[in-house]
Amino acid sequence: MTGYDAVLFDSDGVLVEPPAxxxxxxxxxxxxxxxxxxxxxxxxxxxxxxxxxxxxxxxxxxxxxxxxxxxxxxxxxxxxxxxxxxxxxGTRDRYDDVTTIADLPQDRGVVSNNHHSTIEFVLDAFDLESLFETYYGRPKTIESLRVKKPDPHFLERALADLGAGSALYVGDSEHDVIAAHRAGIDSAFVRRQHCPDGALSVTPTYDIETLSALPEIVA
CATH class of the missing domain: 1.10.150 (DNA polymerase; domain 1)
Structure with missing residues (x-):
């Protein structure tokens, strides 16, 4: 599917380097x-x-x-x-190709399994706030573990915020692909250095090596 209303992104491993x-x-x-x-x-x-x-x-x-x-x-x-x-x-940094996101015409959001407060920190620290209309991490509670991806809970909340009927979710894990499919949207699996050859049990809509591939996909 093309002509998306929105593009959603995972944070760790997609926007910024994952924690060791x-x-x-x-x-x-x-x-x-x-x-x-x-x-x-x-x-x-x-x-x-x-x-x-x-x-x-x-x-x-x-x-x-x-x-x-x-x-x-x-x-x-x-x-x-x-x-x-x-x-x-500086032992964790933002990926250089994140600048590509600014060129996408769609509304954008972040959905992560990381803490909501950590996503707030990342967006502020790397001056990314202006790129996203909504963002979700999980609260630091035990119960939040029940709605982590691959559960689509926070993806669905972001889609509702954006009023998006069609969307693409960009992630770096099998859980991201499954969550996208459960939410009824397309997925793009980005093969970063930490997961270049990972075999998935589910097939993403797109398999990409860099966020620079997104403008053509969502055009």
């Missing part, structure tokens, strides 16, 4: 230490970083006799702080 896995593991370990737990199984750290569910989080917290709400508040706080520090230090 070890940085997220360190932030999660810091949250455990704050809760009084120094010896944490690596599999539990990896599970939390790689996309923990509400049920899995409760099970992990039960293993260490932790209150899930208190632990998650600490984890999200440490994780967000580590991201802000990386951006400020």
């Amino acid at each position: 896995s070890e940085t997220q593991v360190a932030a999660t370990r810091a949250a455990f230490r704050e809760a009084g737990v120094d010896d944490v199984a690596r599999r539990h750290l990896d599970d939390i970083v790689s996309g923990v569910t509400v049920e899995d989080l409760h099970e992990i917290c039960a293993d260490y006799d932790l209150d899930p709400e208190n632990f998650w508040e600490a984890r999200e706080r440490h994780d967000e702080r580590s991201q802000f520090d990386a951006f400020r230090a």
